[in-house]
Amino acid sequence: MEKALIITHVESEGPGTLGEFLISQDIDVQRVDLSQGGILPSDPMEYYAIITMGGPMSVHDGDRYPFLNDEIIFLRKAIDDNIPLLGICLGAQLIARACDAWVRKANKKELGWKNIFITEEGENDMLFQGISKVISVFQWHEDTFDIPQGATFLATGWDCENQAFRYGNAFGLQFHVEVTRGMLYQWFERSPELDKILRGFEEIEPDLITVARTLYSNFLWLSDIRKRAWAGRGGSGQQG
Numbered sequence: 001m002e003k004a005l006i007i008t009h010v011e012s013e014g015p016g017t018l019g020e021f022l023i024s025q026d027i028d029v030q031r032v033d034l035s036q037g038g039i040l041p042s043d044p045m046e047y048y049a050i051i052t053m054g055g056p057m058s059v060h061d062g063d064r065y066p067f068l069n070d071e072i073i074f075l076r077k078a079i080d081d082n083i084p085l086l087g088i089c090l091g092a093q094l095i096a097r098a099c100d101a102w103v104r105k106a107n108k109k110e111l112g113w114k115n116i117f118i119t120e121e122g123e124n125d126m127l128f129q130g131i132s133k134v135i136s137v138f139q140w141h142e143d144t145f146d147i148p149q150g151a152t153f154l155a156t157g158w159d160c161e162n163q164a165f166r167y168g169n170a171f172g173l174q175f176h177v178e179v180t181r182g183m184l185y186q187w188f189e190r191s192p193e194l195d196k197i198l199r200g201f202e203e204i205e206p207d208l209i210t211v212a213r214t215l216y217s218n219f220l221w222l223s224d225i226r227k228r229a230w231a232g233r234g235g236s237g238q239q240g
Contacts, residue, residue: 002048002223005041006031007071009055009090012186016178017209018051018088021216034067044078049223054089054176058143059096059103072098078170084223085170089141092164092172099148099167108159110139112193113200116163116175122154126222127164127171130214136204137175137211138184138197145172169222177212181205 004027006015011033015022022029027048032038035055044050052075062069075098078085087095093103118133139160147153147165154171155164163174181201188194201208 001026001028003028003030003046005044005047005050007040007050007052007091008033008035008038009053009057009065009067010035012183013054013089014183015051015053016180016183017212018178018216021213025220027220034065034071040067040070040074044074044083045081047083049084049086049219050075050078052085052087052091052094053178054091054140057090059090059093068094075170079168082169084219086219087170087172088178089174089176092174093143093145095167095170095172096145096148096165099151099170101146101148101151103143103145106142106144106160109142110157110159112139112197113137113204114139114157114159114175116155116157118155119153121152122164125152125154125166127166127215127218128154129218131211135211136207137177138179138201139175140187141174144174171219177208177215179208 004022006019006029008014008031019029032040052071057065057068059068072094075085075095079098085095097103113136115134115136118128118131122128123133144160144162147162148167151165151167154166157163160174165172181198184197184201188197
């Protein structure tokens, strides 16, 4: 059975529908919650794919959360090893830092359901195959990343320009497609925005699920391509 590593930074920001999809594909999902003392593996080559999730902290909070510094080093190694890597929100910002790009305060905080727009390069990228040029996603962030040098700019937005990039086999998504109703309720239970956010989810849930599953399938397709390429060089199926 193939193994996927999911890195989380706070208990409430789990993999949502992404974790459910991976399990449905008979992939052994191993979650490491760094906020609970979880330890990153020494070798990213153990994994078929690696996913790093969101969190309320900034990539610049390494003094307060030393595990962020360790994760950036780990992600850089995964990138160098060409492991299929997907980052969501904070995870995308960490990948950007691992690629030597800057992460900074956005011009405007994004919160709620927003449209993002797939760029021409994104339309030609395997991650967004079968996905509309305009998709509605959930946003909750104050920071943004610069597009790393040598990366492909995949998606943009009105309030925050840089929404997605690809660097080799590493993808960074500033937005959330993995959210469930339960996750949103937990995040905003004490917020006056709760009802509005849940209504928005209910209005787009079928389309969001379709987009999310298509994106997840495309990401696993990349993992399969790498696996076959590795096997063709005489590597083990587990490592490729």
